[in-house]
Amino acid sequence: MFRKFYAAVVALSLICTTAMGAYAAAPSQIDEKIPHQLEFSDQNGHIAGFDALKGEKGLVVFFVRSADWCPFCKKQMQDFAEYYPKFKALGYEVVSVSYDSVATLKKFSDEKNIPYKMLSDERSKSIMAFGILNDKYEAGSRFFGIPHPTIYVINAEGNITHMFSEDGYKNRPPMAGILRAIE
Numbered sequence: 001m002f003r004k005f006y007a008a009v010v011a012l013s014l015i016c017t018t019a020m021g022a023y024a025a026a027p028s029q030i031d032e033k034i035p036h037q038l039e040f041s042d043q044n045g046h047i048a049g050f051d052a053l054k055g056e057k058g059l060v061v062f063f064v065r066s067a068d069w070c071p072f073c074k075k076q077m078q079d080f081a082e083y084y085p086k087f088k089a090l091g092y093e094v095v096s097v098s099y100d101s102v103a104t105l106k107k108f109s110d111e112k113n114i115p116y117k118m119l120s121d122e123r124s125k126s127i128m129a130f131g132i133l134n135d136k137y138e139a140g141s142r143f144f145g146i147p148h149p150t151i152y153v154i155n156a157e158g159n160i161t162h163m164f165s166e167d168g169y170k171n172r173p174p175m176a177g178i179l180r181a182i183e
Contacts, residue, residue, distance in 0.1 A: 027131040027150070027163075034158050036129035038097065042117040043105035050158060053117060057091030058155040060178070063132055063147040064098045065169060067108040067118065073098070073149065076172045077114060083175040084115045090182060092153070093117075099124050099145040132165075153182050 028035055038061065039049040053059055062080065064073035080087075080094055087094050094116040098105070105118040119126075124145035127133050132150045137143040149169055153162035162181050164173040 028129075028152065028160055030160050030163055032160050034152075034154055034160060035131075036126040038095070038119060038126055040097070040119040040121050040126070041102050042095075042119055043102060043109040043114070045102055045106075048117070050154075053093055053095055054154070054156055055088065055091050055093040056156065058093075058153065058161070060087055060092050060094045060151065060153050060182075062094070062096050062149070062151040063127060063130070064096055064149055065134075065143075065146040066098055066104075067096075067100050068104045070169070072170050072172065074108070074112075076149070077108070077118075078112055079172075079175050080116065081112065081114050083179065086175075086179055090179070092182065095119055097121050097126055097147075099127065099147075151178060153178070 034050065037049040038053060039047060041047050050059065062076065064070065064076060066073055067077060077096055080096065084094055095118070096116065097119045099122055100120055101122060102120045105120055108114065109118055121127055124133060127145065127147040130150070130152070132147040134146050134148050137146065148165060149172060151164040151173060152160050155161050164178060166172060
C-alpha cells in the first residue's frame with residue numbers, strides 16, 4: 001500500500017515539475033539555436049533528427065495542435081503540402097510537429113497525400129523546449145500538450161532565422177508571406 005502511494009506521489013511531483021517548468025519557458029526567438037533536435041518518429045515510424053531532416057539551406061518547422069481534431073491545423077497542413085515544392089526549390093525541407101500519435105499522422109498523411117514529414121511529439125518535449133506549450137490545458141486533459149501554432153524557419157546550422165505566429169489558433173500566417181521572407 002505504501003509503495004503504491006509513494007509511487008503515485010513521485011509520479012505526480014514529476015508531472016508537476018515538468019509542467020511548471022514548461023509553462024515558465026519563454027518562446028524560442030530569432031537568432032537563437034533551436035532548443036530541441038526534433039528526434040521523433042514520423043508518420044511512417046522512421047526516427048530522424050534535425051540534421052537528417054533539414055534541406056540544403058535549412059528546415060521549416062510548423063507546430064500544430066492536431067491532425068486529428070483541429071480543422072485549422074488540417075487546413076494549414078494541406079496548405080504546406082501545396083506549397084512544399086516551392087520550399088524545396090528554395091533549399092528548405094518542411095516538417096510538422098504535433099502531439100498526435102504516429103498512427104494518427106499516418107492516417108492523415110495517407111488521406112491527404114502529405115509529401116513532408118509529420119513528427120509525432122506525443123510527450124510534447126519539443127513543444128515545451130520551444131516554449132510554445134498552450135498552458136490553458138492541465139496535465140491529464142485531452143488537450144494537454146498542444147502548442148500555440150507557430151512556424152520556425154531554421155538555417156542549416158540550427159539557428160532560428162524567422163518565426164511566424166498569429167494571435168489565437170484560427171488564423172495562420174499565409175504561405176506566400178513565409179516564402180517571401182525566406183527568399
